[in-house]
Amino acid sequence: MKILCEVQVVNRATQTNKTPRPVKSTLAIGYKQSARDANGNTKKELEMVLFSGQNKTGNRYKVKDNIHVVHTKFVLDGKTTIGFIQPPDNLLIKCDPIQLKGFLQTLKLGMDGKDAINLRLNINAATAIPQKAQPQVRMVISKRSEYPIKGFPRTLKSLTINNSQLVKLSFEICTLRNLTKLDVSGNKLTKIPSELGRLPLTSLHLGNNLLGTQNDWCWLRGTKLCQSLGELDLSGNGLTYFPPPLVKFESLVSLNLNNNLLSRLPFAIRRMKALRKLYVCSNELESLPSAVEDLRIDLLDVWGNCFKEFNADAAQQMYLQKAASNSPQPLWLLGARAVDKYMLPLSAGSIPAVLIDLIREAPRCPCGELCYAQRKEDLFQRVVQPKFITVKNLTYSREHQIYADVVLCDSRCSASAELKLLFNIIFS
Numbered sequence: 339m340k341i342l343c344e345v346q347v348v349n350r351a352t353q354t355n356k357t358p359r360p361v362k363s364t365l366a367i368g369y370k371q372s373a374r375d376a377n378g379n380t381k382k383e384l385e386m387v388l389f390s391g392q393n394k395t396g397n398r399y400k401v402k403d404n405i406h407v408v409h410t411k412f413v414l415d416g417k418t419t420i421g422f423i424q425p426p427d428n429l430l431i432k433c434d435p436i437q438l439k440g441f442l443q444t445l446k447l448g449m450d451g452k453d454a455i456n457l458r459l460n461i462n463a464a465t466a467i468p469q470k471a472q473p474q475v476r477m478v479i480s481k482r483s484e485y486p487i488k489g490f491p492r493t494l495k496s497l498t499i500n501n502s503q504l505v506k507l508s509f510e511i512c513t514l515r516n517l518t519k520l521d522v523s524g525n526k527l528t529k530i531p532s533e534l535g536r537l538p539l540t541s542l543h544l545g546n547n548l549l550g551t552q553n554d555w556c557w558l559r560g561t562k563l564c565q566s567l568g569e570l571d572l573s574g575n576g577l578t579y580f581p582p583p584l585v586k587f588e589s590l591v592s593l594n595l596n597n598n599l600l601s602r603l604p605f606a607i608r609r610m611k612a613l614r615k616l617y618v619c620s621n622e623l624e625s626l627p628s629a630v631e632d633l634r635i636d637l638l639d640v641w642g643n644c645f646k647e648f649n650a651d652a653a654q655q656m657y658l659q660k661a662a663s664n665s666p667q668p669l670w671l672l673g674a675r676a677v678d679k680y681m682l683p684l685s686a687g688s689i690p691a692v693l694i695d696l697i698r699e700a701p702r703c704p705c706g707e708l709c710y711a712q713r714k715e716d717l718f719q720r721v722v723q724p725k726f727i728t729v730k731n732l733t734y735s736r737e738h739q740i741y742a743d744v745v746l747c748d749s750r751c752s753a754s755a756e757l758k759l760l761f762n763i764i765f766s
């Protein structure tokens with residue numbers, strides 16, 4: 339009988355570990371067929387052999403009258419110790435519990451001199467159980483010279499390439515179907531191939547690159563990536579605006595946009611329902627969208643920004659709004675509001691995609707009405723120090739107030755009056 343296990347060999351006499359830690363091994367037990375004796379009978383001698391990666395020919399242990407001790411207390415946990423008298427070795431064995439139990443039963447039968455099917459192994463010819471080579475699943479490259487010339491193993495699940503002056507992400511990386519974690523921080527990437535959007539990554543680190551120079555976000559439109567990604571780091575990329583396709587990442591839990599040049603976040607961020615951690619420290623944020631309230635954010639870091647109370651665009655918009663207050667609202671906005679109000683199912687077959695996006699992304703007036711404020715000029719209320727009661731942990735520079743933008747459905751909306759009571763409104 340042979341079992342695959344992990345064994346550490348300790349010499350009782352010298353108290354030295356022959357193997358410093360448990361190593362993958364094969365343990366075999368069986369009868370050694372010796373030459374016939376004078377009477378013509380073969381003498382069978384029970385033997386145990388320990389094979390390991392270091393010792394392919396095996397260490398042979400006589401069993402009969404040579405067992406010092408067998409500890410069986412933890413067999414159900416898959417652990418046992420077999421001690422021999424000569425040499426005074428203790429084998430500390432870890433193995434699948436069922437296999438281990440079978441092995442110890444076989445040992446007992448052998449020691450009792452019984453013949454068992456499991457003992458019919460020709461121990462002289464026994465060899466180690468072949469172990470499949472473990473496929474490589476992880477690779478870390480921390481300098482340019484370590485970049486593999488022969489390409490990447492197809493089995494990779496995690497790939498890290500840091501500080502390697504990488505200017506382009508190779509197409510080959512985009513075809514590693516098993517990849518779930520990719521970290522290419524600290525390079526010189528200006529663009530990500532759109533093929534990356536086809537990988538079901540869960541974690542993507544692109545910090546400290548140059549993606550803001552080209553602002554090519556095609557890869558964010560890949561549906562696989564959009565559905566699977568849980569963690570994205572785009573810090574230190576010189577971004578001047580929030581990449582628009584990102585709001586469709588409804589599984590994203592952690593988003594790092596630290597150290598960029600963002601002046602605002604989109605109202606459409608309310609679509610990112612899974613978002614729990616949002617890092618936007620050291621940017622140029624003038625305000626936050628009130629839509630942050632619609633999310634369940636555990637951690638919001640807006641330390642080191644330039645929150646402002648005056649919004650010139652909003653002031654101008656207020657003026658235009660008054661002039662246009664009598665003009666009818668666009669039909670598609672009324673349509674979207676009706677679908678939203680009656681909570682009709684948002685199925686792609688029955689409702690135009692543009693309306694679905696509008697319902698999921700457009701800002702809501704505090705009264706609940708959907709608005710359409712995709713343009714910067716459409717914002718027209720900025721309030722000081724919003725409560726953000728849904729944010730559990732808010733980090734910001736104490737010397738600055740935080741300002742938030744609120745969109746109202748109509749200048750005559752009742753929410754406008756309520757806002758005046760709650761906040762110090764800049765425009766009225």
Ligand SMILES: [Zn+2]
Binds near residue numbers: 703707
């Ligand atoms: Zn309203």
